[in-house]
Amino acid sequence: MKSVFTFITALLLVTIAVAQVPRKVVADKIVGIVGDKIILKSDVYNDILDRQRRGEPVPENANCAIMEQILTLKALVLQAEKDSIQVGDDEIDALLDNQIRGFVQMYGSKEALEEIAGRTVYQIKEDFRQTFKERKLAERMRDKIVENIKITPQEVKEYFLKKDQKNLPYYESQVVIGQIVVNPKPSRDLEKLTIDELNDFKKQVESGQQKFETLAKLYTQDPGSKENGGQYSVNRTEKQWDPAWLNNAFRLKEGQVSPVFKSKFGYHIIQMVSRAGDDAIVRHILRVPSITDDEINEAINKLDSVRAKLIAGTITFGEAVNRYSDDDNSKYTGGYLQNQNGSTFLELSQLDKDMVEMLGKTGIKPGEYSKPTPYTDERGKKGVRIIYLKTRTEPHVENLKDDYDRLAKDALEVKKQKALEGWFAAKIPAYYIMIDEEFKGCSTLSNWMQYAAAGNK
Known part of the structure; x- marks a missing residue:
């Protein structure tokens, strides 16, 4: 039952399940119940069949893992409803519209999608509505359970010392870097x-x-x-x-x-x-209208004055980003660049080539600001930017000094996981649980089976 409480996995299940146009390919029957929430055989096996159709590997006992995740999801939904947690129709409609757009992009047109699915777009949305609502309710319930969980420096240290010190991960050089961007206006x-x-x-x-x-x-x-x-x-x-x-x-x-x-x-x-x-x-x-040297120089002069304020300490980097930066993406992150996982720790290979070259040429040190430098973004648009190098690590084995933020994030997730485990241990015995005999050989469902047996006596 160890993995049950990793809620991300439960959400991944739902994402995978809706990644294909829905098709009922398994004769349905009820194979599980949590409270008043039923689990159908098709909920479990259609995902496996879709993977096989796509030629993807299917792990052993996939039915057990998927059943475990759905039981977890249903329990969170049940409690969310008891706690009167709300999800607005507008929010669900937006999620459904996004899913349909993905299908249309995949199949080329709305007409092609409807032909393949054998249903109208409206009917497809309705097929997914309950699934999307349950996913969002479960997410909100999970957030409520762990919302007050914090981590202390001592807990981070203890988490690190519990790791196998002889097999710590090795990290390449990484940077935490921000930028203030000005896009010159053409004549x-x-x-x-x-x-x-x-x-x-x-x-x-x-x-x-x-x-x-x-x-x-x-x-x-x-x-x-x-x-x-x-x-x-x-x-x-x-x-x-x-x-x-x-x-x-x-x-x-x-x-x-x-x-x-x-x-x-x-x-x-x-x-x-x-x-x-x-x-x-x-x-x-x-x-995009061409930008001349005159416009570039005007932007450089503007950022020169911003840089002077940063060095003098009359303005913070975050304030400068909000006031002067034209980069909408980094404005929402305080100016700092992030990878796809939301981490601000980036390897040099994750930076654009102009920024890597800029770091090499300027030789700025952590805590310093580069001079305003012209560059061209991925769309071919010219701009001028200041780079702020907050931290830079050399290639190293994981340690508390260089990797504290990363370790703190991991330690917090472990603490949240334990809180979720405790929540489930307290709540599951209070729910009516039914699991079909078909899953009695699933060792990962042992705790659920125990409560199911107790509830069915």
Whole structure:
């Protein structure tokens, strides 16, 4: 039962289960009950069958592991409902819309999705609604259980000393690094040149001289959609899209091309390919006006004054990020760069090549700020930035001094895990538990079986 309480695993199960268009391929019967929450045989085995269809390896006793995770999920949902934890319909609708967009992207169109699934988009959403609601309720309950769990320096030290000191992990050089970015504004003449260029593309499409997707492949400066002819699947409720871009997209009828408009990325034209309510497939062409040396130098001068304030201590790095940085992503992290797991500890290979080169050339030390330096981002957009090197470690074996933050995070997760184990130990005996005989050979379900036997007497 050791892994039951790793809630991330339980959430992963649900994510895997909804990664395919739902298909009932197992004759259903009830194989488990927690309180008034039932578990169907298809809940357990459809995931295994989907993995086999995709050619993925299926671990031994996968049915036992999946059953364990679902029992955990159901128990958390049951308690969440008893504690009157709420999940709004709007929140679930947003999750469902995101899932459908993923399916549409996978199969190419809404029509193709509906043909493969044998159901309308509305019906597919309804198939997933309860699953998504339970996942979110369980997540909220898990957070409530561990919300007051903290970790002390002494506990971090004890956690580290309990590790096998002869087999500690080895880490390459890592940095914790932040940036303040200023994006220079182009001259009016170059902006007009870009607008005229896009207007010409619009005329070519509307006259039938060129296809929109052909022009996008040749001229768009959006690397994320260039090879796909500028195409995206979008939903008007999504927050990650630029508002101006989204508003212009959803003003269009199918086949229509927008006027030239400006977003935070540059100038665009959009073509509406197809639309179903708040969901749409669109194509766009992005053009970014050229930046001259004059604009670059203006940005450098601006950041020179910011750097002077940082060195003088009249402003903190976080304050400078909020006031002056044009980088939306790092603003939400206090200016610090993060990897996909949310960690600020980055290996040099995870930094962009300009930043690595900058660190090498400037030789800045931990706690220092680089001079303002021009660079080009992954979209080809020119900017100027200050780099703040908070910490830098040399290649080393894990230790308390260099890896305290990482160890503290791991120790906190272990402490939360124990709290969850204690919560389950107290709660499970109070629930009605039924587990089908089909799972009696699952050693990982021994505690659940014990309570099921007691509850069924």
